[in-house]
Amino acid sequence: MSFLLEIQDLQKVYKNKKALDGVSFSVKEGSCFGLLGPNGAGKSTTMKILTGVLASDGGNISMFGKDALKHRKAILQHIGYVPQDIVLYEKLSAYDNLSFFGKCYGLDGDVLKKRIDDVLKQTGLTDRAKDTVKSYSGGMKRRINIAAALLHNPKLLILDEPTVGIDPQSRNHIFDMIRSLKEQGTTVIYSTHYMEEVEALCDEIAIIDKGEVVTQGTLDYLFTEYGRKAIYMESETSFPTEKLTGIEAVHSHHQGLIIETAAPIDLMEQIIHISKEKKILLHRLEIEKPSLEAVFLSLTGKTLRD
Numbered sequence: 414m415s416f417l418l419e420i421q422d423l424q425k426v427y428k429n430k431k432a433l434d435g436v437s438f439s440v441k442e443g444s445c446f447g448l449l450g451p452n453g454a455g456k457s458t459t460m461k462i463l464t465g466v467l468a469s470d471g472g473n474i475s476m477f478g479k480d481a482l483k484h485r486k487a488i489l490q491h492i493g494y495v496p497q498d499i500v501l502y503e504k505l506s507a508y509d510n511l512s513f514f515g516k517c518y519g520l521d522g523d524v525l526k527k528r529i530d531d532v533l534k535q536t537g538l539t540d541r542a543k544d545t546v547k548s549y550s551g552g553m554k555r556r557i558n559i560a561a562a563l564l565h566n567p568k569l570l571i572l573d574e575p576t577v578g579i580d581p582q583s584r585n586h587i588f589d590m591i592r593s594l595k596e597q598g599t600t601v602i603y604s605t606h607y608m609e610e611v612e613a614l615c616d617e618i619a620i621i622d623k624g625e626v627v628t629q630g631t632l633d634y635l636f637t638e639y640g641r642k643a644i645y646m647e648s649e650t651s652f653p654t655e656k657l658t659g660i661e662a663v664h665s666h667h668q669g670l671i672i673e674t675a676a677p678i679d680l681m682e683q684i685i686h687i688s689k690e691k692k693i694l695l696h697r698l699e700i701e702k703p704s705l706e707a708v709f710l711s712l713t714g715k716t717l718r719d
């Protein structure tokens with residue numbers, strides 16, 4: 414599979430503030446690529462540079478096999494961009510908004526009508542097309558904003574935190590839409606600070622923090638490379654962890670303990686043995702599932718929610 418997008422050493426400075434400090438990642442054609450990072454990490458800045466909204470202060474971008482900075486106009490025709498802030502005319506109907514944006518992309522007549530019908534179906538809002546946008550929920554507005562970015566059938570769709578502050582129904586619609594776009598061969602770049610979203614949607618992820626990509630890879634790769642091995646246990650009374658061998662770290666978590674170890678099965682056997690011997694009632698004993706939260710913690714020393 415070839416790369417549709419390759420970014421190398423992207424730099425951006427706002428006045429005196431360095432927002433991007435050498436961002437590099439590559440996106441395979443036909444994949445859903447997640448850009449995961451906390452607020453202020455540089456996700457929106459990266460996306461704005463990719464879509465020509467902002468100029469970079471250094472670095473290279475290759476898109477569709479071309480130098481994106483030299484062939485900006487030709488490349489932008491193949492990109493759909495859904496910014497974080499909703500951009501719609503509130504007093505117009507969804508249909509008229511789509512008609513306006515379609516004309517901006519150079520569509521007209523029957524072709525435009527057909528595309529509007531198609532994107533309304535894709536977003537599940539055909540029945541509400543004639544209502545003014547101001548009567549829409551936040552989630553419906555977001556879906557129409559995505560529809561507007563799809564009118565010209567882009568090869569690459571860039572979505573900047575599309576599910577922030579929206580209802581679960583709209584969120585599910587957006588997820589279904591992204592999955593079906595991917596099936597049709599569209600490449601998607603999706604930024605978020607919700608780990609469960611990248612786990613549900615993305616083939617590959619770049620974790621971005623303080624203007625730098627700290628790692629890139631599939632979930633499996635990230636879990637294997639950076640995920641901790643650990644068990645979770647809850648007991649009726651306090652457990653003598655000092656009697657356990659082979660433990661690397663112990664953290665309190667909810668009502669129990671997370672115990673890191675290179676040998677979780679062996680540790681569970683020790684815990685069962687000691688609990689029988691000391692008559693300590695165990696409420697829960699399980700291998701901790703690998704999580705992106707743990708990967709992020711091991712790479713940056715903080716949680717995504719810090």
Ligand SMILES: Nc1ncnc2c1ncn2[C@@H]1O[C@H](COP(=O)(O)OP(=O)(O)OP(=O)(O)O)[C@@H](O)[C@H]1O
Nearest residue numbers: 427430431432450451452453454455456457458459
């Ligand atoms: N127009 C601007 N002027 C000055 N600083 C800015 C501007 N836009 C962004 N920044 C700063 O650049 C850094 C990266 O911001 P950016 O919006 O790209 O992050 P983000 O990962 O998208 O975060 P969020 O999820 O909050 O949008 C932050 O420190 C932010 O405060």
